[in-house]
Amino acid sequence: HAPTKSWxxxxxxxxxxxxxxxxxxxxxxxxxxxxxxxxxxxGGVWECPDLFPLAVDGDRDNIKWVLVVNIN
Numbered sequence: 667h668a669p670t671k672s673w674x675x676x677x678x679x680x681x682x683x684x685x686x687x688x689x690x691x692x693x694x695x696x697x698x699x700x701x702x703x704x705x706x707x708x709g710g711v712w713e714c715p716d717l718f719p720l721a722v723d724g725d726r727d728n729i730k731w732v733l734v735v736n737i738n
Contacts, residue, residue, distance in 0.1 A: 676715040678735065685715045685735060689705040702733060710737035 667673050667689075667717070675688045675696065683704035688696040714736040722728040 674717065676717045676733070678712045678715045679703075680713055681710045683712050685733065687717070698702065707737055712737060 670689070672689045672691050673693055675690070677688065678684075683731050685702045685710045687699045687701070687720065690696045712735045716734045718730050718731045718732055718734075722730055
């Protein structure tokens, strides 16, 4: 993540229906930043989280982060 000069990682806590977000400056030491869930579809096992920036209506000055979590 260039603006913060750090690496970002999403981790799925499958059975708990949660996703945790971590950051690291050196890829060795990771710090918990936040957590999402449980919310939405919680009937299955959460896996393969993906987090990416998306420009709203193509406006690169208005970026929102999108989290996608697959079920089973």
